[in-house]
Amino acid sequence: DTGVSQDPRHKITKRGQNVTFRCDPISEHNRLYWYRQTLGQGPEFLTYFQNEAQLEKSRLLSDRFSAERPKGSFSTLEIQRTEQGDSAMYLCASSILAGVGTDTQYFGPGTRLTVL
Amino acid sequence: QKEVEQDPGPLSVPEGAIVSLNCTYSNSAFQYFMWYRQYSRKGPELLMYTYSSGNKEDGRFTAQVDKSSKYISLFIRDSQPSDSATYLCAMETGRRALTFGSGTRLQVQP
Numbered sequence: 028d029t030g031v032s033q034d035p036r037h038k039i040t041k042r043g044q045n046v047t048f049r050c051d052p053i054s055e056h057n058r059l060y061w062y063r064q065t066l067g068q069g070p071e072f073l074t075y076f077q078n079e080a081q082l083e084k085s086r087l088l089s090d091r092f093s094a095e096r097p098k099g100s101f102s103t104l105e106i107q108r109t110e111q112g113d114s115a116m117y118l119c120a121s122s123i124l125a126g127v128g129t130d131t132q133y134f135g136p137g138t139r140l141t142v143l
Numbered sequence: 144q145k146e147v148e149q150d151p152g153p154l155s156v157p158e159g160a161i162v163s164l165n166c167t168y169s170n171s172a173f174q175y176f177m178w179y180r181q182y183s184r185k186g187p188e189l190l191m192y193t194y195s196s197g198n199k200e201d202g203r204f205t206a207q208v209d210k211s212s213k214y215i216s217l218f219i220r221d222s223q224p225s226d227s228a229t230y231l232c233a234m235e236t237g238r239r240a241l242t243f244g245s246g247t248r249l250q251v252q253p
Contacts, residue, residue, distance in 0.1 A: 031186075060240060067151065067245065069233070069244050070231075070243050083239070120186075131189060134187045134188070135186050139184070
């Protein structure tokens with residue numbers, strides 16, 4: 028399977044715990060995005076990387092959230108001191124930026140987080 | 144007010160019907176317009192991508208963009224039960240993050 032993969036697919040945690048999610052993009056894709064999706068809503072942008080550089084962060088990304096892409100390949104998203112409001116599907120997408128215009132984003136299956 | 148508005152549905156149609164899905168937006172800087180399909184508990188899958196105004200056809204799917212009205216549409220011809228999913232419109236200003244609508248849930252009855 029050469030698509031975007033995410034791990035774990037499901038995570039249940041207690042309020043106050045830290046969680047970390049991993050995303051493996053499509054090989055050779057230089058852009059990687061994180062989105063959050065709550066029930067009945069569309070995905071909301073959190074942050075994106077071009078190679079290893081984090082180029083933009085949404086105001087949704089509070090200080091408790093941190094994302095890394097250390098070698099320009101896989102990425103991790105960590106949430107510290109989780110709150111019940113963090114319960115959502117966390118989606119990763121990757122794309123390849125080539126020339127002018129937009130880059131087509133391909134989404135992974137998501138990690139569903141439930142904070143008890 | 145959200146930048147992208149989309150009727151959440153659900154929209155229920157009989158098999159074989161023509162389906163019309165729509166979004167309106169307020170940000171005139173949007174240049175690229177996409178439609179994604181999302182099955183329950185799965186990630187979004189890109190269906191159609193359109194740059195600026197005009198029509199684009201791909202099989203049973205037609206995407207329309209009217210930038211003067213800030214209105215985009217997706218038409219599905221000869222709808223099938225397998226088309227039952229949530230359809231998300233998305234748009235962006237160019238090489239940046241996507242702004243999504245809230246999604247329209249479609250049910251095609253056999």
